[in-house]
Amino acid sequence: MRSLRSPLGRAAGLGAAHTGVHHWWLQRLTSVALVPLSIWFTVSLLALPAFDHATVVSWMAQSWTAVLLILLVLAGTWHSQLGVQVVVEDYVHGSGAKAVTLALSTFAHIVVAIAGVFAVLKVALGAVA
Amino acid sequence: MSRYTLATSIFNRFTGVLLSVGQLALVYWLLAVASGSRAYAHAHDILSQPIAKLFYIVLMVGFSYHLVAGVRHLIWDTGRGLERTQAKRSAWIVVIVSMVLLVVLMYCLLAQGISR
Numbered sequence: 001m002r003s004l005r006s007p008l009g010r011a012a013g014l015g016a017a018h019t020g021v022h023h024w025w026l027q028r029l030t031s032v033a034l035v036p037l038s039i040w041f042t043v044s045l046l047a048l049p050a051f052d053h054a055t056v057v058s059w060m061a062q063s064w065t066a067v068l069l070i071l072l073v074l075a076g077t078w079h080s081q082l083g084v085q086v087v088v089e090d091y092v093h094g095s096g097a098k099a100v101t102l103a104l105s106t107f108a109h110i111v112v113a114i115a116g117v118f119a120v121l122k123v124a125l126g127a128v129a
Numbered sequence: 130m131s132r133y134t135l136a137t138s139i140f141n142r143f144t145g146v147l148l149s150v151g152q153l154a155l156v157y158w159l160l161a162v163a164s165g166s167r168a169y170a171h172a173h174d175i176l177s178q179p180i181a182k183l184f185y186i187v188l189m190v191g192f193s194y195h196l197v198a199g200v201r202h203l204i205w206d207t208g209r210g211l212e213r214t215q216a217k218r219s220a221w222i223v224v225i226v227s228m229v230l231l232v233v234l235m236y237c238l239l240a241q242g243i244s245r
Contacts, residue, residue, distance in 0.1 A: 028206060031199050038196065046237045051173065053166040060162060073156065080149040087142055112156050119159035128163055 023082060030079035037072045057123055066124035073116035081109040133220040141198040144191035151188040154181075189238075193231040197223050 048059060059065055084105050092098045122128055154176070161172030175181065201223050204210055210219050 028203065031203060035196065035200065038192065042192070042234070046241055053162065053169040053173075056162050056169075060159075069159070073152075073159075076148075076152050076155075080145075080152060083142075083145045084149060087146060112153060116156040116159050119156070119163035122163040123159075128165060 027082045030075045033075040034079055037075055040068055041072055057128055060123040066120050069120045070117050073113060077109050077113035134216050137198060137220045137223060141195060144195040147191040148195055189234050190231060193227040197227040
């Protein structure tokens with residue numbers, strides 16, 4: 001036997017976990033999105049005339065601000081989830097500890113993503129006085 | 130793997146985790162905005178503490194580095210710049226460009242702080 005890979009596995013080009021390429025691709029996709037999004041966010045924050053509630057609300061209530069903030073939160077949390085996953089896989093030893101840490105990280109990222117999107121939508125849809 | 134590629138890689142991970150923590154602060158701020166003016170005033174006090182301001186400076190270091198180092202990774206993904214001499218040169222480019230970006234960010238932040 002010259003190779004341990006099955007003919008089907010070789011043809012499909014996937015590893016045993018079937019997700020390596022997917023993970024790699026999403027990490028790239030989110031990083032490409034985050035280049036303009038993070039620059040926009042930084043410039044926008046620096047351009048805000050003040051950080052009182054009324055100013056921030058009127059900024060967040062603009063349609064494009066809200067859309068870009070939601071994209072920033074989603075791309076950011078997704079990129080973070082994938083990045084933290086790699087760090088945990090490399091530095092947390094023991095399969096049990098690894099699985100628990102990865103599960104906690106995933107839950108935390110989902111909570112942060114939904115909380116962020118909810119907050120932006122609430123302000124953008126005019127539910128905040 | 131040589132020393133500089135190792136150092137730039139580890140620092141990219143470190144700043145990435147740092148920015149993940151920064152994202153928590155961002156979402157906390159967004160939730161505070163969504164919770165009304167009184168809740169926001171309370172959060173604003175917390176986010177204006179000296180320790181928080183120090184954290185923003187650390188975050189800006191992390192952002193400057195991770196952004197530039199990330200672009201280097203994206204260029205590598207196209208199959209370019211993978212030769213040893215090129216990787217050594219781009220490691221230096223990343224350090225220099227991210228420092229320039231950091232100086233620009235700090236300047237803008239200070240200029241903004243003075244104008245208020």
